[in-house]
Amino acid sequence: MTQPHPDTQWPRWEIFKQDNEKRPYQGVGSVHAGDPDHALLTARNVFVRRPAAVSLWAVREDDILNATPEEVGTHPEVLDTPGEADTYHVGIKKTHKRSMTFVDLVESVEATGPGDALRQAREQHADALAWLVFPDSAIARTDDDPGTVESWFAPAKEKTYKQQQYYGVIGKHVGELKREGRMPRRATEEPHAGDHKVYDHPHDASPAELKTHEVQKPEVQK
């Protein structure tokens, strides 16, 4: 898997997405992209095909340090990872429950380097399942002016055809068309299992007919 070959798929950038102003940025995955601007545009296409987002951060994987409690236990030297002094953003993983996001970014700390930031994260969030830190200077951010937010993130809300709810209940659409008289009433072949007809065709009676039938019934009983 690691043999050298000439192809490049570009560097990898971790993407943090904020769903709305009240939510934390969350680690959603990564993209392969050339430079910060390209990474952000790409992240928008990959992670905001559907709502919702108001902001994206992209950070090169080389600029990120993360560790689990087990890792710190077996490799304590990770807490001495050298680097630049900066404001570091701290992400933590809180639960083993099923989730599509990795860490929530919960705070920032002033640190002498990534190892120090990790040490602080570990002290303040001792029960976290994983810690992740990166310097503020490594972040590529989408602009937060209303024009950018509108142009990058609002249109996804209108792409309702990508939502399963758009397709409603199975057969509902057909029912509607039949009520409008635009659908033939029955399929050519009846369902069979072997020689045995297994199922009465549910579309034989249109909803409109059923309704009439139900209304007429009490009258007959009178």
Added chain:
Amino acid sequence: MTQPNSHIAPNETAAQHAAFEARIERGEKIEAGDWMPAEYRRQLIRMISQHAHSEVVGMLPEGEWIASAPTLKRKTILMAKVQDEAGHGQYLYHAAETLGATREGMIDALLTRRAKYSSIFNYPTTSWADVGMIGWLVDGAAIKNQTMLAGASYGPYSRAMVRICSEETFHHKQGKEMIVAYAVGTPAQREMAQDALNRWWWPALMMLGPHDADSPNTGIMSKWGVKLKTNDEVRQEFINEHAPELLEAGLTIPDPDLHQDEQGNWKHGPIDWTEFWAVIKGERGLGAERLATRQAAHDDGAWVREALQAYTDRQRAVAAD
């Protein structure tokens, strides 16, 4: 059952394995930096990259119909669906990358046939209704598998699967909606839908993998919390959901032996695995064409990837000065 000891590498201890397995037993997710058996890593890279390749090659059979979709709406929906498949490949490559595999290496393995992908995508798409039937059956089968994998013990794989499942439901429903409408549509549409079912039913059953007795990789990956159900269990779930709905739609399932047993399970007749293996070996189907298409896209894109890399390197060099 497989001998547990055979999965312990020379530099690993039984105690390490026991601790690892206890974590999985407790429902903990394994993260990239955690200790894991080399065999767990190897099997995961194999599974995840194979899954990613399936999404990427899976763009091709349906992608062919984007150009000829019969309404502007269907064209848009199909583009969104195939786009999602690219996205799903992207999420999965990411999951494998956390294990140390590189995108470059994985793509190379696909193109040089060292890695596999699902042979379902080697079947031709011969009519427009295939787009609907693939959505309903192939994506329906995939969702059953993916829902299981969303519970996998490896965190990044599980997260990719949760994200994929949330999007894949749209694929399933747009296909189902299409086929249900065509099944009561014009005679030509009904014929098209039935013909598509005739061709896709058995491949959809087979794509969930060989019978449990013939599935070499299931044992240890089930113990390690990745494969939480067997192929036959997932297949049964798939049939139980889809058989009654297909029949309700007024279509005929091409299996004279299909019946419900006393427990209410829909039981299929014998599967012709010779076809499955023939497609996998490339004796039937479009395997060679699919890989040639991917190879061409890869080759034609090489100068683009180089150009962006060169631009990036130059920008970074300037910034460093």
Added chain:
Amino acid sequence: MTAPAMTLSDVQQAALIRKLTALADDEIILAQRGGEWTGHAPILEEDIALANIAQDELGHAGLYLELRRALDGSDADALAFTRSADEFTSARFVELPKGDWAFTMLRQYLYDAYEALWLDAARKSVYEPLAEVANKAFREERFHLQHTALWVERLALGTPESMKRTQDALNALWPYVGQLWQPVEGEGGLIEAGLLPDLNAVKTRWEGLIVPHLTVQCGLILPPGGAEQPGRDTHTEDLAPLLDEMQRVYRAHPDTPYW
């Protein structure tokens, strides 16, 4: 979509229908070309990006054709899938085969800049339904334009091969781009009445945007322009086969009430 906000004369209505159809035709054909990349792009991320652009363009076509439907009751799919090449009013610029990635990105860039600026101006249309559509579509075009401008720059300043391919693409596209500015019959009257943007003003802004980007920023050489442009009834020979493929399912099954 609400009913037309203003009463149009017959002449105005006919011209507006022609304009809306021409706008939609460009979008449909360009989206068709964009769709050809799905599954074949240089990297997975760009498969996703281009499919995004193509979906948006198709969405815009739908918006324009919905405006037309409000005027004459016409069906968008019938228009898209039954007209022949002679009846289409797309510009040759969008019909040209997809070419390589440089050609695709450069064409999309020039088109996005044109569309974004036209839409920006159309937001002030006195015809409210159009202003509404323009507001909606403009947001997406703004994003496309950022993406394609970025690509053109990176290809033009990448490797010697990518520079050459980008210059070749510009040389090939430049003679055709002017047809985008060809007015439909009666467009002048609609511009005068404030329904449609002044094409000359939009074109001036467009040139002000793209020329410095292509030349100063990207180091490309602008080919000599100014060739006389034919009207929108003149097509490339690429359009007919494109439509054959696009319309084949629809045409094979006439009188199908629902797809």
